[in-house]
Amino acid sequence: MNREMIRLTVNGDPYELLASPRQTLLDVIRGPLGLTGTKEGCTTGSCGVCTVHNASGEAVLSCLTPALEWDGEAVTTIEGLETSGRLDEIQQAFIDHHAVQCGFCTPGVIMSARAVLNEHPSPQMDQINDGMSGVICRCTGHIKVREAIRAVGSKLDRRV
Amino acid sequence: MLLPAHDYAQPGSLDEALALLNASPATSRAIAGGTDLIYNMRGRLEQPELVVSLRRLPELQGVRQLSDGSLRIGAGERLADLLRNEAVQRWSALAGAIRSVASSHVRNMATLGGNLCLQTRCWYTNQSEEWRAGRGPCLKTGSPDCHALPGVEVCVALNNADLAPLLIAMQATATLASAGGRRELPLEDFYTDDGIAHTVLGPGELLLALTIPPPPGPAVYWKHSSRTGLDFSWGTVGASATMADGRPVALRVVLGSLTTRPLLLDAPVRTILEQGLGDDAIAAAQDALRGELGALTNLYTPAAYKRELARILLKRALLRLRES
Amino acid sequence: MSTEARPGVIGRRQPRLDGFEKVSGRAQFTDDVVLPGMLYGKILRSPHARARIRRIDTSRAERLPGVKAIVTGEEIPGLMFSKHQPVLARGVVNYVGEEVAALAALDPVTAEDALRLIDVEYEPLPAVTTLREALRTGAPQIHEHAPGNIGPVKLQDFGDPDAAFAASDLVLSDQFRTPMQHNTLAEFHVALADFSDPQRLLMWTPTQSAPMYQKGLAQGFGLSDSQVRILYHHVGGAFTGRGRPKPHHFIAALLSRKAGRPAKIRATNDEEFIVFRGSGDTHYSFRTGVTRDGRILALEADVTFDCGAWDEWAMILWLPALYLNWVYRTEAIRYRGRFVYTNSVPKGSHHGGIFGRMSAGWMQHINRVAEELGMDPVEFHLRNAVEQGDTTMDASTFHSCGLKDCIRDAAERAGWKDKYGRLPPGRGIGIGIGAQASGSKGASNDTSAAMVKVAEDGIVTVYTGIPDMGQGSHTAMAMIAAEVLGIEPADIRIVAGDSEVTPFDWGAFSQRGTFTTGNAVKAAAEDARQQLAAVAAEALGVEPDALEFCGRKVWPAGAPERALAFTDVIGHTFNGLEGRFIMGRGFFNSPRKFGALAFSFGAQVAEVEVDRETGEIRVLKITAAHDIGRAINPLAVEGQLDGQVFSGLSQVLFEECRVEGGQVLNPSRLEYKLPRTWELPEVDYRLIETIDPYGPFGAKEVGEGPIIVTMSAVANAVADALGGMVPEIPMTPWRVLRVLRARERHGAGPIHPPGLPEGDQAA
């Protein structure tokens, strides 16, 4: 079984590390990179707690993709959403709207919400529903999650 | 649920990929989006020795409009990118079908080729290795038994690929490539009735592209599942018709997720072509379904419900064609 | 001294205090913890529902480099999980997934590979995997001590049920069934143990109750409680699923002790469906006797639980008997509850407890009683609902009760009068009502203790043993302490999650968090305030009880211009020679011997749409009204309501472990269905705040009350759309179609699930 040196840019930081074909992107992020904000859940694509962004700011499931596939690419995790110590507005909206309860799903849910807003700066409800159906939040039942996304979206609305 | 040991290669061209696959066709596997393969590898349903990445193959990318209006879509195109493609958006049934696959998360990774080549599914088999140990092996995992439909000799796992039914209805053709050359075939001939060798892909062969002729008339797609988001279908229907004076003069209706091979309907379609799209004709077409379904399994939904669902899928597709 | 609520902190929409940690990815959950030298454990599980273990050969696994410890049942004969139940199987296995052997290795890959190298030879034995099989005459007997596979049984009569039924003008009975359901916790089951020193066990794991875990593990390993330290930072949901330690906790400890280094075990996707202790298949039979004018005289419930291979949660057995009388006045109650053993994973409970699932059937039954009498269900509920001052047949008193107001409010806002009986085909409307206890004595005591420390800079630390699994208890505790001390919640730090540091607290179950722990924290804050008042009074030259604390200031009552800053008062405590370091102590234990001191109530109206062809159900709207006492934090209360509406409709419409031969066919987040964003209804809620005399600032609970009500409202709405009772949940499309077909054949009469055999040893 081969191990390969791969280059990954995570949250803007360049890393070079040895990865094996048996490791998923999730394994590498949580293991050697120590970025434990991204959670491990079902490992089979159905809970969304492992959600990170690819270089285009789209939500992808780090549990379903081999680390080696990402050689040379850039990834953003929940730790990368803050800018110089300030929370991203969607993170703040999650606090303000009580879209967080136990918090276990929250990193994945927020990365998914951010991805919705990246694609649709003022999303319609069906765009929110579509973008968020890949994650599951047992605690909030998604109701305040949708509220928080809408709040950020409508703020953008007013700005234009 | 960790991945089994294997080697991994990321070729930069189709020829290189085909050569790698051809070197040990029985023990190597292509990975596109990985959303199905990784799942199956975690459960050790697939244990390839070599995984060949299709991620950087330019030959599998691209959406082109051909001179006759057909769309030629590379098998490596991500579903998310297809949804943003204007040509795809114009064919709303197709866009709807793509949007119905899984969740946006999965569609940001999954490809057209991966969807069409999706492994068949069965809830006795698509489980972890530890789980399967409780029942012993089956046809797919190396025994003469089937847990889903005891007594059958051919695996009856379901084809759950949501894009297959509509694309078959739309008369798409598949282009396959192997180290030996290329071939083209209608998508309906891509699938078989065997849940194990469920496509005609030869050893080391890849799906290269799909060519979809422009719809001659209305096309419709409908998916029925437990939830609207992130769910495999309980049943899907894709249909495409050529209409003249409000009557279909040509019609293709395909049911998906009920059987091992997407079901291109025959008798119900003849009924409609003969009798039109009136309520009585639709009811007659529903009755004509009976002979086409064969033995259904209890996978994911009760067989009796599947039978009922087939009738509803057909009816709804026909009603939508009538309204269009 | 009055510390009753002023316009201040209580009742404010307070964002949760741990929000920053959680949204930024900093919040540490157990699986994020990696201790130096830590090993990764894996458990080998039985593939058989029942079998004799002939031989376990671990030699091949032992030889794999990196494997550091292997344990099997034979080498730990004394270690029991409960009275009859070993931690690792010995001689026989009794369910698919039972723990047979375990190992720990340097990394997860080695651990998983090594597990495949353990060879076990089984001799399969005849198994009974369903209630029906277990109760059949001549069924194989699972345990020697349980003839007929009958486990614990509870019989309870209140009043004279025979007479009350005889006196009734109308007696109706109905049967109902609820399936095996899974808690689907966001954070998977995980245990990190450090038992390198065999006299000290450190267990890092998400829990609802550190003492339950501490006592369970201590007892198992022959230690005293204090030799077991329970740690948890954040807990990723509980939903009744983290009440007691499970085998993997013991096994992680064993592996750690054997290897002499920390060991972590985390469940995989489908292992989640083995280690959980959710609800089992349950059959109910309800009977109700009423007078012609709609007064309830007698209530009866007979409940048969599939408890799995062991009766781990026998304490839930007696609960239904009490519940009936929390909702309606009645003259008599008859109850029988029994556990039946099957060869399947041991069961516990699911979100909403037994009440939610039972209510999904019971409320449909009650609805039928009302309709049979020709009464509007809303009117029937109002005629029979309990009121403030009522005392139940088991001697609980409702010191506050807004049930009737909730019923009226929900019905009115939902437009009940215009819709009930007047909706077009395919639409349905239903009302559900319910109650829930805040804290409860019975199986265990109901004590909480708390400490409040005041630092020199005015920052206050609350030490509490209540875990916050998401419900927001820590923020609520901070608000309570802040209110008492006249400071801001942001000035409060919560220290929790370490049994070595925090004072005793039974934890977060039975809706005791806000009520019981809240009372303890309030008392501790009051104690701290008294200590501070003594110092401030000296400085201000007034009597201590003539002081007011508000807005980070302290002043003599009526003289805010003489205010001292909170920090200045503290300054005096630190800089004097007397050592008046402030440390408040608080404690609460309900004065009742048994049962609960306070109850929450609620009513909800659900509206649904049924696709009569596909059988699909869509919940359109939920209108909810709840009496939860004073809402400490309305923002968090809404969050709790949302979550419960979601979970309630999820259980009624979606959730089910599909079991075959003792094996769950859908052990995944994909095939075990929970609704997602598209399936959410519009939710409209109102709080009917009663002020409970025993609750902290009048608060009661919003932990599990609302879900019970959602489940009954949704069930009734579907029944309305389908023209009569739906005999089981979840109401999947195929069940809906089956009910519709049966209605076509038999008309509007009741449809019941197939009955159960009474069993050889019928109790």
Ligand SMILES: Cc1cc2nc3c(=O)[nH]c(=O)nc-3n(C[C@H](O)[C@H](O)[C@H](O)COP(=O)(O)OP(=O)(O)OC[C@H]3O[C@@H](n4cnc5c(N)ncnc54)[C@H](O)[C@@H]3O)c2cc1C
């Ligand atoms: C949670 C979840 C939900 C899902 N829901 C749906 C759903 O609703 N509908 C649906 O249809 N699917 C669903 N899927 C299945 C799957 O994600 C999709 O079908 C997806 O399109 C597969 O594409 P992929 O590129 O990820 O495939 P991969 O996993 O990369 O490949 C799948 C298979 O096809 C083979 N393959 C891939 N590309 C080629 C090629 N070009 N030539 C030859 N062979 C190839 C691979 O070797 C592999 O055997 C779901 C999956 C998950 C995990």
Ligand code: FES
């Ligand atoms: S862990 Fe990746 S989707 Fe669940």
Ligand code: FES
């Ligand atoms: S906050 Fe607990 S699962 Fe989402």
